Amino acid sequence: MWHQWGKQEPKLFTTPSALINMSPESRCVFVSVLKARQGARRGLGATKWTKHILKIHISNMKSAGTEKNKQTKGASKKKEDKRWSLEEEVNKLIDEALERSFPGLGEKSETFICKEEYGDYQCESVLSIWPKLIEEGTEPKGPKSVGMTIKMELEKRSDMIEGTPCVRSFGFVTFKLSGKWMAKSLNKMVRYGIETWAPKLGFKRVIVEEITDYESSIVGTIRSSFIRDTFIRMLEYSQVSVNANKDEFLRDALSHVSDDKWSFSIEDIDGDAVTSCIVEGKLESLNFGKREIQDVSDSLKILWYALKVERADWIVCLSHVRHLEYVEMCITMKRLFLFQAAGWIPTTQDHKFSFAGYRTHAEPGKLVYLLENALTRCNSLVKQGKAPEYSAERVLCCALRYEYLKNPRMAECSFTVDEMFNEKGNTFLYLLNTKSQVTSVLANFGKDINLKNISELMLEKVELLEKDKGRALGFHLLMFTQILEESCFSVLPHILCQYLHDLSQKFTNYNSSYSRVSEDGSVAETSRLILCEATAVVMEKCFHLLGITPVSISGESLPEPLEILSELKSSCYDSVIPLARYPPKNSRFEIMTICPQINRDLDFKSGKLFGRILVHDKRGFLSDGWVPTYSPDFGMVSLFSSDWYDSIDIVNLGIVSLGNPMSRHSIPLTTSTLRMRAELVVTNEREDAFYHLQSTTKRLRFLDFRDIKGDGECGKIFLGGEDMSVVMYSITLKDAVDTDVEVKFRDIHAHHKVKGYIYAYYGSKFPYLNDFDMGFYTATLLEPSTITAGPVRLSRSKIAVPKKGSLVIYAKFFDVISRKVVLAGRHEFHSKIKGESRHTIRGRIRGCSLHLKVDWKYQV
16 A cells, blocks of 8 residues: 655745746747636536646547557457547548648648537647648648638538538638438447447556555545546456556565565655665665655555556556645656666656545535435435335445545535435436436337347438437437546546536437427437437446446445444544645745737737647645646646637737636746646738647746745746747735635616726735836736626636735726716725725716725635
8 A cells, every 4th residue: 555655845936037038949939818718518517628638638648558559469459449439530530631631741630629509520730731831832822721621621521521511710620520420320339339439548557556644534435435446447448457456466566575675774864864775786865754764665665566567557546635746746756767767667668657636525524414314315215216226225325426426536525415315416316317217218119129120221311410409419429438538537537427417418308309209110219219229328337437336336445335334433534634844835926918929920910819828737736726626636727728719809019918817816836847838829810821839838947935035026938939929927926815806886877888997916015127017017807898787707806915915906987978987996905814805996976886805815
């Protein structure tokens, strides 16, 4: 078993001043948040930026696994070739179209699910094709001409594409899948089995290990076991060999290496321990805190055994969130590099480490009461026949398991008995009722009506239609493999839970809107039969993967509910342990504004911008829960995500104010390094050219906070590329309070048409560079826009404020017709550790006022 070792002191903090004099070779274009907008994708419970993060992560994981496992046996390869996924088919379609359209360029598909009103998918390959054509000297009429060429090739695939593809802004091509092709794909899965939809993960051998310490209790064990069991079943379904027997693994690891090959000598230097480690006769030195030494021997042996003996492609460490920073720092940054440097493992061997953190029940003391009442409710449900084939204890186990799995593992769970057994919510009982509904519909078809005795001629005519919501259900079913792949690679079971709940809702909507007017064996009835059969098969597999089946699945590591209840009564709950011994500082890094400049076109004046910007903390997950709980914990958070249909207006050399990051508060600084990833596109007003910042990563380094004399420091970050360059105006705060601003406008004169803007900046004590530059470091809470009475929708509401400083909010509203100022004023809010501050700015016209509210929260 892995243990939690001691914690290390944090490294030096830094400021952005070192970034000002960056060398030209190290500069790259980076644009941060402009107006953070979510782009929900098909109701799958994840925003577009989250999908993009997952796409980056999955691409890296699959490439590592596939590259290592290219040589496979003939039998296994033949079996794998039968596996099918919608994403793979769509990429194959685009790849073929690109090869025919632009032979010799070697372009690969860049295709994403698009907003439903525009189609099913959008091809963004023009972003990589257009620069290559310019470089070759080809003079196309514009990016849209590239999209038109791709469109004409796609039109030839009428068997897979419905209607005519459309060329959108920037040369993107959108298209819809054929209803007939979707029906054939579903029917193929029903005939050959759900195993044909198993993801191709690219790994052969995975080790799943739980990291525990002596503070762990049954409360943590419950959730850990639920996540672990589900993750293992997803891997095994994907034809991956899994070693998850932690007791057997530990025994083998410790017995495999003789003690004469492993020795440690400890020397105390300035309160820390310097350890000389001899492994297989090779001497290396490592620095650890004192509390680490007792477990460092076992941990090194375990990791060495996993890499050198087990030859694992992927090692996944499942742990309470309090261990994550420490484990990532100790294992990834020290152990792996040390092993390779000492020659203990081949330097060419590519190993993937993932750290999957979780939190437990928000109120563990109430779990006993909750389970006792839940068991009574389960007995009643079984007597009423609402859970056929399930015992009362099994209903409790499945309901509890689903409640823990449906919540993101980074979030604390908190639920009541009523919420747990709500028949209309996202609960096990709702899923069970839907599953029974599907079974009932299939039973009504009769024994003699099934897909096996339906003619091929009839199947050729079957089509999924939008009018009866069958197409939406069919598309969601076809997404199963991709969703499972995302859930598996990111170790996020809640993605699969959300998919299953959405599937239940879509089937319910489809079934309620369907009116049976056709005879058995007709095209409409055949289409309905295919959808119902496919829904039943996919739901059955989801139930199995999540472990909510009527009978306990072999290999489950959690005891029965009555045993859990007994142990809960006699055990103590998880104590709170600090994640690291950080000083009581709440540092923040803000990007206030940017100034973009187009370099390649001297005549460029204005245009539109869209793209994606992510920030990545070097240590991954942060202790204060900065990242959203529903995102993966490999350290990426979106600062900006905009698509072509909601692109942002920009002016060359103009100042652009930034919006909220897609996180709980401003960027924290717990390490000396942040990584930022950006892919941006700017087009001119005529849309006959665009300027592309291809996907690039920038590493930002910071100096020691002790060099900052006041509350914080202003900085300029110069970033440049061939097409465009950007100046970013940043502020680093040594110790800050996070705020959330709310604004309400009161106007008794309904006939007024009012426009206005709201700015925010720090008080007079803050060390701005000079009065002229102060405007670059001002946050725009509200862009100039029309305002109506009521809550004002701010473009930015989150801003960090110096702990010993203040926040000034300035607002100015005017009448659109008369141009007279309706309201103007400012107020200075002095920082508070917690609570709220309020102020009202009175208007110049009677009956007009602006109500400001600032919520304060000091995170440490």
